[in-house]
Amino acid sequence: MTFILLIEQVLNGLQFGVMLFLMAAGLTLVFGVMGLINLAHGSLYMVGAFAAAAVAGATGSFLLALAAALAAAAAAGALMELLVIRRLYNRDHLDQVLATFALILIFSEGTRWLFGSFPLYLDIPDALSGPVTLPGGIAYPAYRLAIIAIGLVIAAGLFWLIARTRLGIRIRAGESDREMIAALGVDISKLYTIVFALGAALAGLAGALVGAIQSVQVGMGEPVLILAFVVIVIGGIGSIKGALIGAILVGLTDTLGGIALPAVLRLVTDNATATSTGAALSSMLIYILMAGVLIWRPQGLFGAQA
Amino acid sequence: MKRETLINAALLLGLLLVPLWAYVTDEPFTITLATKVAILALAGVGLNIALGLGGLVSLGHAAFFGIGGYAMGILASHAQSYTPLMESPFLIEGTKSMPVIWVTAILASALAALVIGTLSLRTSGVYFIMITLAFGQMLFFFAISWPAYGGEDGLSIYVRNGFPGMNTLDPIQFFALCFALLLAALWFSHRLANAPFGLALNAARQSPARVETVGLSPFHLRLIAFIISGAITGLAGALFADLNRFVSPNMLSWQTSGEIMIFIILGGVGRLCGPVAGAALFIALEHFLGGLSEFWHIWLGLLLLLVVLFARGGLIGVLAGRQVAHD
Numbered sequence: 200m201t202f203i204l205l206i207e208q209v210l211n212g213l214q215f216g217v218m219l220f221l222m223a224a225g226l227t228l229v230f231g232v233m234g235l236i237n238l239a240h241g242s243l244y245m246v247g248a249f250a251a252a253a254v255a256g257a258t259g260s261f262l263l264a265l266a267a268a269l270a271a272a273a274a275a276g277a278l279m280e281l282l283v284i285r286r287l288y289n290r291d292h293l294d295q296v297l298a299t300f301a302l303i304l305i306f307s308e309g310t311r312w313l314f315g316s317f318p319l320y321l322d323i324p325d326a327l328s329g330p331v332t333l334p335g336g337i338a339y340p341a342y343r344l345a346i347i348a349i350g351l352v353i354a355a356g357l358f359w360l361i362a363r364t365r366l367g368i369r370i371r372a373g374e375s376d377r378e379m380i381a382a383l384g385v386d387i388s389k390l391y392t393i394v395f396a397l398g399a400a401l402a403g404l405a406g407a408l409v410g411a412i413q414s415v416q417v418g419m420g421e422p423v424l425i426l427a428f429v430v431i432v433i434g435g436i437g438s439i440k441g442a443l444i445g446a447i448l449v450g451l452t453d454t455l456g457g458i459a460l461p462a463v464l465r466l467v468t469d470n471a472t473a474t475s476t477g478a479a480l481s482s483m484l485i486y487i488l489m490a491g492v493l494i495w496r497p498q499g500l501f502g503a504q505a
Numbered sequence: 506m507k508r509e510t511l512i513n514a515a516l517l518l519g520l521l522l523v524p525l526w527a528y529v530t531d532e533p534f535t536i537t538l539a540t541k542v543a544i545l546a547l548a549g550v551g552l553n554i555a556l557g558l559g560g561l562v563s564l565g566h567a568a569f570f571g572i573g574g575y576a577m578g579i580l581a582s583h584a585q586s587y588t589p590l591m592e593s594p595f596l597i598e599g600t601k602s603m604p605v606i607w608v609t610a611i612l613a614s615a616l617a618a619l620v621i622g623t624l625s626l627r628t629s630g631v632y633f634i635m636i637t638l639a640f641g642q643m644l645f646f647f648a649i650s651w652p653a654y655g656g657e658d659g660l661s662i663y664v665r666n667g668f669p670g671m672n673t674l675d676p677i678q679f680f681a682l683c684f685a686l687l688l689a690a691l692w693f694s695h696r697l698a699n700a701p702f703g704l705a706l707n708a709a710r711q712s713p714a715r716v717e718t719v720g721l722s723p724f725h726l727r728l729i730a731f732i733i734s735g736a737i738t739g740l741a742g743a744l745f746a747d748l749n750r751f752v753s754p755n756m757l758s759w760q761t762s763g764e765i766m767i768f769i770i771l772g773g774v775g776r777l778c779g780p781v782a783g784a785a786l787f788i789a790l791e792h793f794l795g796g797l798s799e800f801w802h803i804w805l806g807l808l809l810l811l812v813v814l815f816a817r818g819g820l821i822g823v824l825a826g827r828q829v830a831h832d
Contacts, residue, residue, distance in 0.1 A: 236631050286814055292631055293562045297770050298813040300763045304806030312800045425642055425759065428635045436631060479650040486643035490624055493636060497628050 203337050208454045214343045216450025217350025221405035222427035223434070223442040224357055225398025231437030232373045232394050233288055238299040239279065240402055240427065241420025242306035247272040247403025248410035248419060249310060252319040261324035265407055272403020273396045275306075280395040285388065303421070311417045318414035321407070346408050353401070354443055361439060370394060374437065429485055433492045435502025444500065449485050456484040509825040513778040517691075520546075520785065521684060528677045536676040537748070542781075542788045543683040544744045549768040549780025550690045551737030556766070557775030558698060559730040560710035564762050565621065565637030568644045569735040571757030572617050573610035573742025575648070578660040578752035580606050585662060603668040603682070606743055614739025615732050617644075622731035626724055641759055648754040659753025666747055673747075683744055687781070690737055695777055697733070706730050738765070771812060773819030782820045 226240050250271035255264035283302065287295050323342045330338040361367040369390055372380040381387045406420070413419070430449050434441025461477030468476070492500065520542060527535035548570055555561040583590045583599025590597040600606065625636045649657050665673045673679045697703045709716045709723040716723050746752040755761070764787070772783030790808070794801035816823055 230631065236634065283810065283814070292634060293556070293766075293770075293774070294813050294817075296562065296564065296634060297766065298810055300767070301806040301809035301813065304802045304809070308800045308802040308806070312803070421759070425638060429639055432632060432635045432639070475652055479647055482646035482650045483643045486639045486646075489636070489639055493628060493632075494624065497632070499632075 203335075204458070206333075206335070206337055207339065208458055209451065210339055210343065210347070212451035212454035213447065214347050214350075214450070215453060216447035217347050217354075218405050218409055219423070219426055219430050219450055220350060220354060220443050220446035221401045221408075222423055223430040223446050224354075224439060225401045226427055227431045227434070227437055227439065227442045228370070228394055229398050230431070232370055233284075233391055235284065235287060236292055236295050236299070237284070238296060238424065239302035239306065240398070241424030242303050243272045243276055243279075243399040243402040243420070244406035244423055245306065245310060245417065245420040246275045247406035248321070248415045249314060249319065249406075250403070251407035251410055252321045252415045253314075255321050256319070261322075261411075264321065265404065268403045268407030269400045272406070273400040275403075276399020277392055277396040279399075280392050284395065285391065288391075307417050314417075316417065318416035321410045321415055323411045342411065349408065353404075357439060366393070426485070429489050432499055433489055435499030438499070438501040441499055441501030448488070452485050452488050453481075456481040460484070509776070509821065512821060512824050513781075516778050516781055516785070517688070520781065524677060524680050533676045536680050538788055538792060540676065540680040540683050540748055541745075542785045543680065543687045544741050544748060545765070545768060545788070546781040546784040547683070547687045547690055547744065548738045548741035548765050549772070549784055550687070550694055551734050551739075551741060552765050553734075553769050553775070553780055554694055554697065554737065555731050555734035556769060557779070558703060558706050558710070559727050559734075561626075561727060561731060561734075562634050563625075563637040563731070563734075564634050564759065564766070565625075565639070565641030566735070566738050566765050567757050567759060567761035568621065568641045569614040569618060569738040570742035570745070570761060570765065571644060571648065571752075571754070572614045573739035573744075574746035574752040574756045575654065575660075576610035576613050576739070577606050577666070577743040577746040578662065579654055580609060581662040581666055582654070582660050585664075601664075601666045603666045603673065603747070606666060606747075607740055610739045610743035611736045614742070615736040617739075618732040618735025619728070622728045622735070626727050626731065638759055638762070641757065641762055645754055645757040645759070648757050655753070657754060659751060659755070661751045663750070665750055679748070683748075686740065686744070690740075691777060691781075694737075698777070702726070702729070767809060769819075770809070771819055773821035776819070776821045776825075779819055779821050786820060 222240065222244060225243075226237060229235055229237055229240075247268035251264040251268040254267035255261060258264075279302065283298060287298055290298075327342040327345050329341055331341045331344060332338050361370060369380065369385055372385075373387065373390060373394075377387060380390075405423075409423075410419075426449060430445040431442055432445075433448060434443070434445030457478075460481045461474050464473035464477045467473075496502075520539060524536040524539040527533070527539070548566070551569070552563065552566045555563050555566075579590070580599045581601055584601045585599070588599070590599055621637065621640045625633055625640065628636060648654075654660055665679065667673055668682060671678050671682065673682065698707075705716060705721050706726045709721070709726045713723040716726070742756060745756070768780045768783035768787055770783065771786050772779030772781065776782075787805075790805055791801065794804050798804070812819060818825075
């Protein structure tokens with residue numbers, strides 16, 4: 200019984216971690232290549248989820264909904280980069296924080312204006328709606344397993360893209376020396392737009408996939424955004440590998456902490472105190488993890504320099 | 506500089522005259538709006554010490570604002586239910602007295618700033634922004650999931666707390682208290698900026714290596730600035746909770762941190778009265794745009810975007826011209 204619960208929670212943690220990775224990968228790429236801190240990344244997640252819900256409502260096809268999420272988020276990201284973000288590359292972080300905070304206000308209220316304040320729902324496709332029985336007799340929702348698989352495939356694809364393709368070489372070159380790669384004849388502003396749109400598309404995909412488990416509503420992006428920040432701070436800003444490991448670590452800490460802490464506390468105090476203190480502490484656990492990592496390694500687990 | 510002093514005087518005089526005029530014409534709601542401006546400006550003055558003087562972009566100042574708010578909520582709720590806060594090892598009772606609440610709020614948020622600052626100041630740049638943000642979230646989730654003081658619903662108190670010799674239920678008298686505290690904080694922050702400490706802190710922002718070579722520690726300068734900054738914002742939080750007679754985890758949310766930062770940017774970073782101008786503009790926008798359209802945040806976002814992209818000195822920068830001392 201407890202073993203099955205444990206496996207389930209580990210899988211939930213993986214699923215959560217993989218989603219966080221999709222968010223964190225875009226953030227960390229944008230920071231690594233352009234040196235930009237983008238608070239509006241959560242808005243792209245929301246755009247993806249709303250686009251998916253709208254298209255799924257109109258056509259009934261989940262695959263079309265996913266395509267719409269990718270396209271809408273990438274388009275919104277490219278537009279955002281062309282109109283606003285590219286004016287911020289040479290500014291200090293304060294200006295970047297504020298301008299992207301302003302973008303959040305515009306995106307959130309704009310979405311509320313278009314779709315209203317009530318949450319939308321996105322249905323899980325029929326093929327994935329049931330549970331699957333895993334080895335050991337554990338029944339687990341097929342959709343969540345599919346999310347884990349999609350996330351891992353995308354992670355592998357991203358590693359391949361960065362390590363093996365021409366675009367990846369340019370991205371890495373842009374990270375280490377942007378003047379030099381511009382001097383070598385690469386259109387740096389086009390590269391920036393592409394990287395930004397790529398990050399946006401990943402965020403939009405994450406929004407659409409999670410939107411089928413939770414409800415699709417205004418403001419859904421910000422909690423995920425902050426967790427994605429925690430992930431890239433833990434993993435080291437600019438590192439895709441760090442983002443993946445950080446995301447899985449945060450996902451597992453969040454789900455396992457919720458069941459482990461009250462159980463541990465029950466050994467020392469009475470049941471009611473243990474439950475309430477455990478709930479309060481486990482909601483803080485990821486931030487405690489982050490503080491711990493930073494005390495140990497201020498530049499994050501895989502960060503090059505602080 | 507001369508021109509900025511004039512603008513500052515006009516700004517503060519305006520903030521004083523509007524509620525007085527509202528008092529004469531009997532419009533208590535306008536007085537409440539002015540009180541809100543004074544309190545939020547006070548929170549901004551606090552953040553401005555870290556942000557403007559110290560160059561520390563903290564996206565977690567809602568933590569101190571909320572701690573101040575909860576200091577008021579917890580003390581006052583114990584006082585109104587006649588239950589002691591703590592019995593052992595010694596007895597602590599709740600209180601409805603503002604000065605005691607203020608001192609508690611200042612001490613509690615200064616202590617939190619000491620802990621958060623010691624850990625966060627090990628990093629700089631983007632890491633610092635994200636870590637302060639994460640500490641803010643940590644307290645936010647703690648407040649939501651800790652059931653003893655209302656959890657997600659927050660805490661309300663029935664009657665506003667008292668100040669010896671004054672009737673705080675009268676809007677104009679409560680405004681006078683908040684305005685006096687704002688003036689005191691402005692005077693303090695002006696003196697601080699021109700004191701050896703402020704000059705050293707300013708130097709640490711511009712060139713940490715040189716500050717280190719003359720034998721000062723940038724870390725300690727920044728930590729002290731962060732603590733002072735957190736304490737003032739905490740005081741503002743206690744006043745804000747008293748104004749609403751309500752405190753909730755919302756005060757700790759990261760949107761609150763963003764809003765306090767918006768006051769400073771709208772007004773002008775590193776300007777003495779920047780937060781006052783910014784908070785006044787913010788509340789005016791909220792009041793007038795909020796009346797025009799339900800979706801006034803879009804217009805706020807556009808305005809903020811324009812200020813960041815094209816009017817970098819903020820309101821005071823536009824009115825008083827470029828500042829020589831900053832950067």
